[in-house]
Amino acid sequence: MMPQSSLTCCPFVMFIVFVLLLISAAGFPVSDEAYPSSAFEHWIYGKSNLKGTSWNKWYANSGAWANLTGSSCGGKQQSPININPRSSVRKTFPKFRFHNYGNIDRMILMNNGHTAMYSLQRKFPKGRIPYITGGGLNGTYEFAQFHLHWGNDSTRGSEHIIASKSYPGELHLVHFNTKYGSFADATAHSDGLAVLGIFLKIGPGENPYFRPVVDQLGDVLQNHDETILTNLVSFKDLLPKQTTSFYRYSGSLTTPFCQQIVIWTVFDTPVEVSEKQMNKFRKLENLEGEHLVNNFRPSQKMHDRTVF
Known part of the structure; x- marks a missing residue:
């Protein structure tokens, strides 16, 4: 807990703490690494x-x-x-x-x-x-x-x-x-x-x-x-x-x-x-409630690549 004197003299610190609390309450991850x-x-x-x-x-x-x-x-x-x-x-x-x-x-x-x-x-x-x-x-x-x-x-x-x-x-x-x-x-x-x-x-x-x-x-x-x-x-x-x-x-x-x-x-x-x-x-559905099917990209050109 922060001393009262610090709270009084550091409104900027309080603002930062408030923003962090809002972020936490909103459920945002602190780091993207939590969801690799x-x-x-x-x-x-x-x-x-x-x-x-x-x-x-x-x-x-x-x-x-x-x-x-x-x-x-x-x-x-x-x-x-x-x-x-x-x-x-x-x-x-x-x-x-x-x-x-x-x-x-x-x-x-x-x-x-x-x-x-x-x-x-x-x-x-x-x-x-x-x-x-x-x-x-x-x-x-x-x-x-x-x-x-x-x-x-x-x-x-x-x-x-x-x-x-x-x-x-x-x-x-x-x-x-x-x-x-x-x-x-x-x-x-x-x-x-x-x-x-x-x-x-x-x-x-x-x-x-x-x-x-x-x-x-x-x-x-x-x-x-x-x-x-x-x-x-x-x-x-x-x-x-x-x-x-x-x-x-x-x-x-x-x-x-x-x-x-x-x-x-x-x-x-x-x-x-x-x-x-x-x-x-x-039977899965997409954003519009349609059946989620054919979710594959067509074949792409090889160009100068080698397949081993």
């Missing part, structure tokens, strides 16, 4: 003229993203791409090492009007945060969030395509390079993020490991709905059975402003889910 996942793909929703417009319309007119002020969407290292296995360069990478990829409790699920996003709670123990090494990555990449892309039916939905073939969905596990100290600082560097892309295809039955991911989607049907998952999510069981075979290239975020800061790993072995499980994503 919001800096990836989704922060733009509240900071540009995308606000007030459904993502369905923005995906339908994705060619105009390059015209946004400050956008990199017209750059020469854009994602996603149509991966051509015949023209890719064969290279041997060390095996991936997936650390703390076991059961994760009480994840946050949010419908942000663009996708279903899954992130860790703010006070998640530092020593239990998932991270990856190896796989040809230079350093340690810490988990930030995962989200999905899907179509209005199972004929399309994935962002990356293989030899012009689309999958019903694609899961993105997003990590940041810890050598930069924080997620926000990592996004300023060309090797700042490492994203694991996992194709989803329709199988004969439900995938039990995806139940924690889809079972509570009914709780977040509307834009900006949020809930806490009651069941554990096993990260290692979201991965394909074969993680030693993948495509690697340098690319970008797949929403505005499309910063070219992503090392992409796209596994060529898909994960099977049921049609019923995919349909639960298609």
Whole structure:
């Protein structure tokens, strides 16, 4: 508590204290670091003229993203791409090492009007945060969030395509390079993020490991709905059975402003889910109350890049 004499002689100090109390009462985070996942793909929703417009319309007119002020969407290292296995360069990478990829409790699920996003709670123990090494990555990449892309039916939905073939969905596990100290600082560097892309295809039955991911989607049907998952999510069981075979290239975020800061790993072995499980994503709603579907960016030009 401040002495009364200080309160009397320092009105400026009192003003600052009052402003800080207002900020605290309004529920604003003291630091963006409390919400690292919001800096990836989704922060733009509240900071540009995308606000007030459904993502369905923005995906339908994705060619105009390059015209946004400050956008990199017209750059020469854009994602996603149509991966051509015949023209890719064969290279041997060390095996991936997936650390703390076991059961994760009480994840946050949010419908942000663009996708279903899954992130860790703010006070998640530092020593239990998932991270990856190896796989040809230079350093340690810490988990930030995962989200999905899907179509209005199972004929399309994935962002990356293989030899012009689309999958019903694609899961993105997003990590940041810890050598930069924080997620926000990592996004300023060309090797700042490492994203694991996992194709989803329709199988004969439900995938039990995806139940924690889809079972509570009914709780977040509307834009900006949020809930806490009651069941554990096993990260290692979201991965394909074969993680030693993948495509690697340098690319970008797949929403505005499309910063070219992503090392992409796209596994060529898909994960099977049921049609019923995919349909639960298609029931989500966007800002305008429409079904949130076809939330994938079309393939971008390769230019002079190499896919390994």
